[in-house]
Amino acid sequence: MTGKEIVNLIRQLRQSGMNDTKILDLIDYIETHDPIEDSNHGQS
Numbered sequence: 001m002t003g004k005e006i007v008n009l010i011r012q013l014r015q016s017g018m019n020d021t022k023i024l025d026l027i028d029y030i031e032t033h034d035p036i037e038d039s040n041h042g043q044s
Contacts, residue, residue, distance in 0.1 A: 001030065 001009070006027060013023045 001027075 009027070010023055013026070
């Protein structure tokens with residue numbers, strides 16, 4: 001995400017009542033999670 005997107009996300013999440021720690025955890029997950037990990041979710 002770009003810096004502007006992150007700032008907009010933080011503002012929106014704060015308005016919805018999310019605390020800063022949860023916001024940072026969410027941004028960390030978004031930036032480090034590989035979408036491929038979900039492609040086989042629930043399949044054996």
